[in-house]
Amino acid sequence: MKEQSSSMSTTPRPEYPRPQFVREAWTNLNGSWQFEIDHGKSGKERGYEQTGHQLSGTITVPFCPESKLSGVEYTDFMAAVWYKREFTIPDTWMNGRILLHFGAVDYEAEVWVNGTSVGKHQGGYAPFHFDITSHVSSGTNIVTVYAEDDVRSGRQPRGKQSERLHSHGCDYTRTTGIWQTVWLESVPDVYLSDLKVVADPDNACAHLEVKICGNAAGGELSAAARFEGRDVGSQTAVIHGPFVKLTVALSEIHLWEPGHAKLYDLELRLTGKIQASDTVTSYFGLRTVRLDGMAFRINEKSVFQRLVLDQGFYPEGIYTAPSDEDLRKDIEISMDLGFNGARLHEKMFEPRFLYWADQLGYLVWGEHANWGLDITTTESLARFLPEWVEGMERDFNHPSLIGWCPFNETWDRGGTRQDNDVLRIVYEMTKHLDPTRPVIDTSGNFHVVTDIFDLHDYDQNPETFRARYEPMKNGGEVFNTFPERQTYGGQPYFISEYGGIWWNPDQQDEKSWGYGDRPQSEEAFLARYEGLTNVLLDHPMMFGFCYTQLYDVEQEVNGLYTYDRRPKFDPGTIRRINSRKAAIED
Incomplete structure (x- = not known):
């Protein structure tokens, strides 16, 4: 998959954030948000999550408030931070499910949509999402995000973020709150939720493990692989539950190697006894890794x-x-x-x-x-x-x-x-x-x-x-x-x-x-x-x-x-x- 990012957009980091699981119907929520630092972690008591409450400042998401690009550049410790912005749901999206995605929020996050809490997440580096379908309507809606962060607690992985006021040695400026893309995604009521690809070049195939959200029993999952635009393999499986395994035999074998990135395009399509089909595009590479004595072999080469x-x-x-x-x-x-x-x-x-x-x-x-x-x-x-x-x-x-x-x-x-x-x-x-x-x-x-x-x-x-x-x-x-x-x-x-x-x-x-x-x-x-x-x-x-x-x-x-x-x-x-x-x- 040769994806070209768009640097001409006025939206910061406008490119699709999840390149191995791509859908067409999505909205990037990066850009200007309301923002406020909550040193006392008292914002909930003051009703910051309520739709009518206006935060006192602004920030450019997805850049952390410590950064220059955020427009805030506050580098002292922040016990907690708040974000808020309006977003628009098209009428056509109301026929399915609507997912709200966060690439990463450091460290403990809670999210409200139109004043109702839709979920929490702990961890500053991994992605998470919430199904917000029942909390939105077509037109204008409001999302609020609260994040607590304490790199000095001993209770969270901080990486190279400094535990002191200033950077020192090999510890650097901290990151608090949202630091990866926030985005909305429209999916059918029954949809593909995850994909695992196990490459098997020795047997000229790729093994797929696919998760499905919703009742797709009786439907079909089809997978099609292409290399440089040529069809090189396909397979279809009947769905009985939320987890499907299938193997795609490949007519052409092209190995992914260091310095020589040969990649296959992959399309997954969910059809059959469901109201609307779902299509996701991805890619994969064929390569093996193994340890052999003192050697590290990639595709059997040391x-x-x-x-x-x-x-x-x-x-x-x-x-x-x-x-x-x-x-x-x-x-x-x-x-x-x-x-x-x-x-x-x-x-x-x-x-x-x-x-x-x-x-x-x-x-x-x-x-x-x-x-x-x-x-x-x-x-x-x-x-x-x-x-x-x-x-x-x-x-x-x-x-x-x-x-x-x-x-x-x-x-x-x-x-x-x-x-x-x-x-x-x-x-x-x-x-x-x-x-x-x-x-x-x-x-x-x-x-x-x-x-x-x-x-x-x-x-x-x-x-x-x-x-x-x-x-x-x-x-x-x-x-x-x-x-x-x-x-x-x-x-x-x-x-x-x-x-x-x-x-x-x-x-x-x-x-x-x-x-x-x-x-x-x-x-x-x-x-x-x-x-x-x-x-x-x-x-x-x-x-x-x-x-x-x-x-x-x-x-x-x-x-x-x-x-x-x-x-x-x-x-x-x-x-x-x-x-x-x-x-x-x-």
């Missing part, structure tokens, strides 16, 4: 993962890219530097980023924003697992996504160690929901049960960096950063954070920082970069690396690009270093 750390922050939008083109650009500049993928770090990235990764053949690892959540007891599972499952269900179909990493650097909290059962349970649930991809329980430390043993190593000296991994080549001791806390069990091994070389010669302010000492010249930087990277490329037991990081974020100035996406070095030089054949590659 592919060295030349990854870069991507934080998903933007100078003017914070968590939200100013435009769809900005999402694509981040992938393009990464690939131009010779990287073939990224760790999407401490944040569930929006679906449009993964869409462009699919389109461009870019590898990504899915990660949650676990920092800030106290995981010293299993009580944290109630705050972590539901949202992680929602994120996995949202992103499962993306061929670009080759692995899951629910946690990153699970440090002790207040002197209390992590509860290992938290990591074990999340790992097991992740494997249960998706047996097709490898899972890293916690990137860097402290591993409990994991398919891959990864480390973070910010040694700035290429010689000492090389020396600690040399014994592994001859069956010697495997380097482990925390041998007293985690045990290597023979898994595939890679360094999932390294480098982080400090480089900001044009901005020597005291708040800036990076890892280790600053090189004294560009030549010294490049020599260090090449020396560290060669250690990992040359190692026959390393299946990949991940360099920290693609671009600077606020005070953290160890990016290969500046925060506003200007290259610090000749991209060709970095590309030459990154692109050399790795020892483990076929």
Whole structure:
């Protein structure tokens, strides 16, 4: 599916927000909303949700109030925020169901339509929606949104949002409230609600699992696949309940590979003993991933993962890219530097980023924003697992996504160690929901049960960096950063954070920082970069690396690009270093 976004609209982020499950009848609700900060969380007592109440300010959705693009730019802590706007329902939509969608609201949200509460959601990164059919009428209606957010509570995943007033170290400006697209969707009374695609190139087919909302018994579900406009497979199944499985045999096999994104278009149609049919368009890629000894195989080829750390922050939008083109650009500049993928770090990235990764053949690892959540007891599972499952269900179909990493650097909290059962349970649930991809329980430390043993190593000296991994080549001791806390069990091994070389010669302010000492010249930087990277490329037991990081974020100035996406070095030089054949590659 080659979708073109529209940057000419006056509506911010006007493109369709869910590119793997597309319908024609939808309305984007981004733009100007009423807005008010509720420091005392007393808005409900004051009747803010009532249709006649006017909020005191305005904001541009979907940008968070901390951001410049929101028009608010309030960066202190906000206990709660309110949003309100009018929207219009066409007469023709009243013949079916009307769904109100939110891409993401940080952190606990409640939504009212025309003064009536229609639902709540907990979690700052996963999408949610409510059926508002019985609460609206044709013409003008009012939606009100309330969101509470407390990154200092220890009870919510915050990712890289600062727990202090100001940004510091590798924590940055916070995001409160709505930060992804809000939109309306018109569907029939009986409609397609979810799609899972399991690619099976070895058997020349794709297995589909489809969920249906409403009574469709006796109806039919048809699926049609196309490649570059050619019909390459179809299948029809009779519906007996809310869940349908069918397999589409494919007459042409085109593999999705890194740098070569071959994608199939898919159309689902619900017909038969229902009042109105429903049609959804999607796409999928055929590719396999598996671990084989020390190798990571994609379509049975050992592919060295030349990854870069991507934080998903933007100078003017914070968590939200100013435009769809900005999402694509981040992938393009990464690939131009010779990287073939990224760790999407401490944040569930929006679906449009993964869409462009699919389109461009870019590898990504899915990660949650676990920092800030106290995981010293299993009580944290109630705050972590539901949202992680929602994120996995949202992103499962993306061929670009080759692995899951629910946690990153699970440090002790207040002197209390992590509860290992938290990591074990999340790992097991992740494997249960998706047996097709490898899972890293916690990137860097402290591993409990994991398919891959990864480390973070910010040694700035290429010689000492090389020396600690040399014994592994001859069956010697495997380097482990925390041998007293985690045990290597023979898994595939890679360094999932390294480098982080400090480089900001044009901005020597005291708040800036990076890892280790600053090189004294560009030549010294490049020599260090090449020396560290060669250690990992040359190692026959390393299946990949991940360099920290693609671009600077606020005070953290160890990016290969500046925060506003200007290259610090000749991209060709970095590309030459990154692109050399790795020892483990076929």
